Amino acid sequence: MEIELKLQLRPEHIDRFRRSRVLSKAGCNEVDIDNVYFDTADRLLQRHQMTLRVRRLDGGWLQTLKQQATRGAVSQRGEWETPARVVGGQGRINLARLSESPLPALLAKQKSPVRLQPMFKTHVRRTQWIVTRGDATIEVALDIGEITAAAAQGALRETICEVELELKHALRGNGPTALLNLALELLDGSGKAAPSLTPVARSKAERGYQLVAQQPPAAVRASAKGFAGSVGSKSTTATAARAVVAHGLSVLTANVECLLRYDDPEYVHQSRVALRRVRSAIRLLDSEQKDVPGSLVDELRWFASALGEARDWDVITNETLPSLIANMGLDGAKRLVARADARRRQAGENVRKSALSARYGALVLNGEKWSLTSAPADAELLTAVAAPSLQAASKKLFKAARFFTALTPERRHQVRILAKRLRYALDTFAVVLPKRATERYVAALSDLQDVLGELNDASVTTTVLPQLTQSSRIRKAVQQSMDSVEPSRVRDTEEKLLKLSKLQTLWASE
Numbered sequence: 001m002e003i004e005l006k007l008q009l010r011p012e013h014i015d016r017f018r019r020s021r022v023l024s025k026a027g028c029n030e031v032d033i034d035n036v037y038f039d040t041a042d043r044l045l046q047r048h049q050m051t052l053r054v055r056r057l058d059g060g061w062l063q064t065l066k067q068q069a070t071r072g073a074v075s076q077r078g079e080w081e082t083p084a085r086v087v088g089g090q091g092r093i094n095l096a097r098l099s100e101s102p103l104p105a106l107l108a109k110q111k112s113p114v115r116l117q118p119m120f121k122t123h124v125r126r127t128q129w130i131v132t133r134g135d136a137t138i139e140v141a142l143d144i145g146e147i148t149a150a151a152a153q154g155a156l157r158e159t160i161c162e163v164e165l166e167l168k169h170a171l172r173g174n175g176p177t178a179l180l181n182l183a184l185e186l187l188d189g190s191g192k193a194a195p196s197l198t199p200v201a202r203s204k205a206e207r208g209y210q211l212v213a214q215q216p217p218a219a220v221r222a223s224a225k226g227f228a229g230s231v232g233s234k235s236t237t238a239t240a241a242r243a244v245v246a247h248g249l250s251v252l253t254a255n256v257e258c259l260l261r262y263d264d265p266e267y268v269h270q271s272r273v274a275l276r277r278v279r280s281a282i283r284l285l286d287s288e289q290k291d292v293p294g295s296l297v298d299e300l301r302w303f304a305s306a307l308g309e310a311r312d313w314d315v316i317t318n319e320t321l322p323s324l325i326a327n328m329g330l331d332g333a334k335r336l337v338a339r340a341d342a343r344r345r346q347a348g349e350n351v352r353k354s355a356l357s358a359r360y361g362a363l364v365l366n367g368e369k370w371s372l373t374s375a376p377a378d379a380e381l382l383t384a385v386a387a388p389s390l391q392a393a394s395k396k397l398f399k400a401a402r403f404f405t406a407l408t409p410e411r412r413h414q415v416r417i418l419a420k421r422l423r424y425a426l427d428t429f430a431v432v433l434p435k436r437a438t439e440r441y442v443a444a445l446s447d448l449q450d451v452l453g454e455l456n457d458a459s460v461t462t463t464v465l466p467q468l469t470q471s472s473r474i475r476k477a478v479q480q481s482m483d484s485v486e487p488s489r490v491r492d493t494e495e496k497l498l499k500l501s502k503l504q505t506l507w508a509s510e
Contacts, residue, residue, distance in 0.1 A: 002066065002079040003167040005179045006200050007186075008257070009142070010356065011161045013195040017142060018127070020195065022185045026129040026140075033057055033143075034123050037208055038093055038116040048106055051205040052116070054084045054091035061091030065101045066205070071220075071250035073183075073199040073368045074176040078102075120149035120208040124160055136170040136178035140186075147204065149212045158211050160204065163197060180369040187358045187365070196356050199364045200257040201250070219266040220254040222274035224427040224442075227281075233431045235382050237285040238375035241292060244285075244428065246371035248278035249364055256355045259348075265314040268351065272307040275300055280424035284389060291379075296370060299363040303354060310351045312460055313344035320461045324481045339468045386429040390505070393422040398501060404494050409459040416452040423449060441503055448496040455489050458482045 009017055017023075034056045039045045045052055049068030054061060063084035069075035080101040085094035093116055095104065107114050124145030131138050141164045149156045165182055167175040187197055202210075202217075210217055230247040231240045251274040259267035279300055286292045317340040325333040354360055397418040401407075404415070423445050430438055462482065465475050 001076060002069075003074065003076050003175050003179070005074050005165040005183055006203075007163040007165070007183060007197040007361070008200045008260075009161050009163050010196040011159075014142070014144065014161070016193065016195040017163065017186070017197075020186055022131065022182070023129050023140065026131050028127055028129045030125060030127050031057065032123070033126050033145075034121065035204075036091070036121050037119045037205055039119045040114055040116060043119075043209070044106070044110070044114065045103075046209055050103065050106070051203070052093065052103070053205070054093065056091060061086055063091070063093055063097070065098055065103050066203075067102070069203065071201055071254060072246060073249065073253060073364050074179055075201070075203075076176075120147060120212055122147050122160065122204050122208065130168075131182060133178050133182055134174075136175055137168040138179060138182055139166045139168050140164075140182070141166065147208045147211055149208065151212075151214075156211050156214070158207060162200070177369060177372055180365050180372075183365050184362060184369075187361050194358050196358065197361050198257070198260070198356055199253050199361055201254045202257060216262040216264060217258055219258065219264065219270045220251050222248070222251045222270045222277060224430070226251070227277050228427050228430040231382070231428065231431050233382075235431070236375060236379035237382065237385060238291055238379035240382055240428065241281060241285040242371040242373070242375060244281040245278055245292075245367055248274045248281075249367045249371070253364055256360075260352055260355055263345075263348065265311075265318060268307055268310045268314060268348070272304065272311050275304040275307065276420065277424050277427070279304065280421050281428050283421070284393075284425050284428060285385075291376060293366075293370060296363075296367055299359070299366070303360060303363060306351050306354045310344075310347040312464075313340065313347045315457055316461055316464065317341045317344040320457045324461070324478055333474075336469055336474060343464075343467070382429060383432045386432050390422070390425055390429065393418070393425050394505065397422050398497070401497050404497065405490055409455075409462075412452070413456055413459065416449070416456050419445060419449050419452055437504070441500075441505065444496070444500045444503055448493065448500055451489055451492045451496060455486070455493065458486065458489075 035053045037051060037053045039052065051066045052063070054063050061084040062081055064079060064081045066080075067078040069077035078101075080098055080103075082094070082097040084091040084097075086092065095107070098104065122145060124143040127142040129140040131140055143160055143162050143164065145160045147158045147160060163186070165179045167179055170178055183197070183199075187194055206217075227244055227247055230243040232243075235243065252271050255267045255271040255274070258264070259271070279297075282292050282297060282300075289297070317337065321337050321340055325336065397415065400411070400418050401415045404412070407415070423442065426433070426438060426442055426445070462479065465478060469475060
């Protein structure tokens, strides 16, 4: 079982990292490592969450099969490493020596003979330090190099500049925590002395496959199913909170890594939803803040705010403004969208700047570290708190939504927030609720959230419009366009609120 933690290092901070006081007393050595990754033409191994490589190291050849790692700052996965076959001075796959791994069983299931072929290569210059913390022995590796792959238009290349912390030995199962503590030490520094280290999830193999595919990876969804699946039916509020935080941070880490490289609004969106679910679960499961550290709550709020601004400008630029001005024929409409897009890019850059900061790295590492702590033994079971918690959340929503037509945009936004909190509460408690009744209620609540979201997007656009244009004619025309559709959206909201209120609920008092 390989247990490691990966951190992306900014190239301009390589010297800072090498001078880290954590490494100053540890001896180091440097080696060149060349890997060739193998798969079938239709990527059989990748589709079954396996990677297979041959490595040249110190004049010898090793072959290694790895399974897909668990997600999060600290990854764990099965690993089988044996000597490779050598033909003409080059390493080749020797399947007979991988008989203890899952690979032979997979190949045996195929209807026709399997041909493994090189997919891509990596070359890194690795600097290694061995660090001891308590009973844990950790290898710190700085890898600088590149991934290469052949293509019709020429060689494809992607640079590598990352740090790996790999657990070599630990007692009492505290290895993951030891890795997190060491990573936090590496992040610690005064002023500008600390290197920028961003927790990442993708392995070199995953990046290699993505390089060959020549398209950005899909965003990791912050789905209700994923969060609900992380919670067990016999969970307490404390164990459930830890599971939700761990899962949310794994989704966040995967998407932030991608938004640092690609301009796709979906990475921001899914990161934001993940943090919303995490923060909602903490509010729900630790309402008195006796368990979750206040510092973690504050840092989650900080990064959620940066994501929120970026998401608002994504929606304004790509959805709200284009739909409003599509049939208006306004002079200057293109300039309006162009200005909004400039603000969108700036907000995205602010998120990337935050994600490259030591503060973000510490947020992820401290959050995952807390999720590994022992849960208080006196925490209540989810089955005991689900009904009263859902009843309270439902009551708040309907109280806030009374006389919805007459509410101000700010009050309507509060209704939207309470609807989201009720939805996330249902997702958190789903494991202890009857499936069909919960699904019906969630479907109706989702419909309500959609129309509330449309109202909120229009309200946000009205607020920021003066920042985009000084033309009173354009602002008036956009406002008239929004005013023309608002009454129908308000009626739609009231109808969906009424439908939701009539649904039988498991938490309603008799």
